[in-house]
Each structure stands twice: as structure tokens, then as C-alpha cells.
Amino acid sequence: MWMSELSARSGVPVATVKYYLREGLLPAGQATGATRAVYGEEHVRRLRLIRALVDVGGLRLAEVRRVVEAVDDETSSLHDVLGVAQAALTPDLPEPTAESRARVDALLRRLRWKVSDQSVNRVALARALDAMADAGDPLRADALEDYARTLLGLAEAEVPTIDTSSREVAVRQTVVRTVLVEPILLTLRRMAHEHVSQRSLSRRRR
Amino acid sequence: MWMSELSARSGVPVATVKYYLREGLLPAGQATGATRAVYGEEHVRRLRLIRALVDVGGLRLAEVRRVVEAVDDETSSLHDVLGVAQAALTPDLPEPTAESRARVDALLRRLRWKVSDQSVNRVALARALDAMADAGDPLRADALEDYARTLLGLAEAEVPTIDTSSREVAVRQTVVRTVLVEPILLTLRRMAHEHVSQRSLSRRRR
DNA sequence: AATATTGGAGAGTTGCACTATCCAAGCGAG
DNA sequence: CTCGCTTGGATAGTGCAACTCTCCAATATT
Secondary structure (H helix, E strand, C coil): HHHHHHHHHHCHHHHHHHHHHHHHCCCCCCCCCCEEEECCCCHHHHHHHHHHHHHHHCCCHHHHHHHHHHHCCCCCCCHHHHHHHHHHHCCCCCCCCCHHHHHHHHHHHHHCCCCCCCCHHHHHHHHHHHHHHHHHCCCCHHHHHHHHHHHHHHHHHHHCCCCCCCCHHHHHHHHHHHHHHHHHHHHHHHHHHHHHHHHHHHHCCC | HHHHHHHHHHHHHHHHHHHHHCCCCCCCCEEEECCECCCHHHHHHHHHHHHHHHHHHCHHHHHHHHHHHHHHHCCCCHHHHHHHHHHHHHCCCCCHHHHHHHHHHHHCCCCCCCCCCCCCCHHHHHHHHHHHHHCCCCCHHHHHHHHHHHHHHHHHHHHCCCCCHHHHHHHHHHHHHCCCCHHHHHHHHHHHHHHHHHHHHHHHHH
């Protein structure tokens, strides 16, 4: 298919497709002459992935680029791609305080979680704890541990459902599920808050 | 205190404080003449809240404004503020497909969750389900329901810990916890993925 | 042969979140 | 009292990200 059909099939304007090509988010089509190139299904899939990461995952294009590069890199293992995807998803953060870093380290030790010392997630969690304290409502240690146990339960249900029969499929599933399940979880939590809040109101009224 | 001290105490540059004043994110100080005004602790708190919402919650200033307006509105109930805060946090989304809307409605009916028909969360969840399908990895119905049950458990633990003795405190807690706990949950999930992935690797190697 | 379309390159546009520059009014030291 | 510094407020400018527009020569299509 030509670029105009690729644009129609993916819902991305032609000018934007050209921009993504320039930015290296989308591989070039197969040239059939100096002014023509054909694109395939993989280009449609890639465009849909990009739009999903941007629109729903809220990623910036520089982050999307890092993710698709990891996806395309045949030498990286599934575990590597998970790390790269997570690093790409984490914006640059200011240094957290030593106290919150220590809290994070202590939590992971107590739970016996194997998390790399270099993991961006350690910094991200420490910063998030700082932010709550700065906002005047620090998170209690027992609440943090409850959250951690709950999410371990989730992750244990999620990881085995990855289809590892093909690297290509496994990598795409890992990225999609890491990024696109997040808004689902957050929305379900907000709905649950609405529900519990509504329920307690009606109970109080009785 | 004057503006320069407010700036120093909150870590926000003077020029930015002026900008927030113009944008209505920060209430004006008490004028002590034509070219002087004094600010109080509530201005420091407000600035810290704004920075936390922007830096950690990832909100845009227009969204922050809607949140602080709801916080300042004395007539709105706690449940109202929850709704406004959630609406402010949800960016404008394209219409979801009828299928995913129906899935959301069916889920909420099956779980007997009381969620307003107008809630932005219904649209947000439907859109997120569409995004997964568009990306080629639709979410299974049983997985969605598992997520919902898990998050209901979380919410039931969270809501009763809100300090409802003062409206002011309750509202700030609600907003802070809605927004700032989200990155904590996402980071813990990613860490749990890292842990589970690492654990299954080492088990395979045995 | 005439017309339309395409891929590519570069410049231009939009929106957001600041940031810098002015300026008149006031306060404080000498 | 005067001189210089600081302050709050208004206005304009900056930097970045993500497009979007315009142009062009090479090709298809009719």
C-alpha cells in the first residue's frame, strides 16, 4: 500500500506519518522508485502502537522512540525489554531525598523483592513518596506495604499470561500491557473510590 | 512574608509565582499598599500542592486550576470534590466504541458498583479498552474483572483513612491521595513485574 | 501529452509553561 | 530628604514538543 492508504488504515494524517518517518519512529517503506514506496501491515501495527502509547499511555515521542528501539532490537531478552520499556516510561526525575530512598530499600528488603539496584523504579517510588510528604500528607509505611502486596498479587497473575512462544509477540505484549493496562488500573481505582464513597454516603443516610 | 520569601520557601521562582497568580492558581496576597503584598502559610502549601500535582501527577495547569477551584469551593461536598478532581484528571478523550462502552456497563452491573452514568471514568475505561484492542492485544473479560476486584479491595482500605473531621483537611487528602498515590501504584506494579520476571528466570535456570 | 499523485525536505504553526524586561510605587540607609 | 534597591504588576518574549503546510521533482494514470 502507499502512504495515503497507510494513513487511512491507521487514522494518522499523511503529514504526521512523514514526521514519524523522519523521527525514526516508523521504519521506511520499500522504495519502488525515486518517489514511491510501499508499506505493509507491520507499518499499520507500528502506527497503532505509537498512537496508543501516546494517546493512552501519555508517552512523549522521545519515550516512544526508546520503546520501539528496544522492541526492534533482536538481541535484547524479554527481561531487557521490560527494563528498557520501564526506563522509557519514567520521565527524568529530580533526586529523591535520602530518607525516601532508604524507605524504598527497606521495603524491598523486607518483601524480598528482586529489583535491580539501578532500576529507575527505585528512584521513581522514592520521588513519589517525597511528593506526598511535600504535599503535607505522607504515606504510612503499613499502607505502602499493603499496596506492594496487592500489586505483587496482580503481577503474579499477569506475567504468566504473556505468550512466550515468539519473541516478537512476547515483546509487543509486554510493552502493550505495561503501558496500556496502567490507565485501566487507575480508572478502576477511581471508579472504586466513587463506588465506596457513594456507598458510605447512602449508608450514613439510613 | 513577601513574594521573594514565598518563592524561597516553596522553591518556585518569583517569575513563576507571578505567573500562577495571573493564572488564578494561587490566591493574591494581602495588599499592604500599591506595590506590596504579604503571603501566608496557605500560599506555601498551595504552591507545594501545585508542584506536586504537576511534577508527580503530571497534570497540566488547566487541570490543576479545576482541582484547586473545587478545593476552594466551600459549597461542594467531599463526594463532589472527588468527582471534580477525577474529571479534572481525565484529559479530553475521543469517543470510545459502543462495544467497549457496553463492556464497561456490563462490568459495573455485574459487580454492582454504584458509578454515576455521567462519570468520566466510564468513558476513560472504555477508551483504554479500545486502545488495547487497537494495539492488537485486547484485554480478556476475566482479567478485567480480576483487576476490578483487586482495586475494590484497595479502595475499601483507602477511603476510611480519610480524616473527615474537617472539610479542608478531607478535601486536601482526597485530592492528594487520588493523584499522588497513582504513580506509587504504577511503580510498585512495575517493580513487581521486574521481581516476578527475574524470579521466573532464575527458576528456569535451575 | 496532460493531469494528478506521491515521497521527501524544509519551514511554519500551535499550544503550553514559563521567563525576562519594564515600570512606577514604596522602603530603608545615610 | 534623597538616593538606590526591592517589590508587585503588566507585557512581551523564549523554548520546546508535536505536528502541519508548502513546495518540488519524479512518477503514475488517463
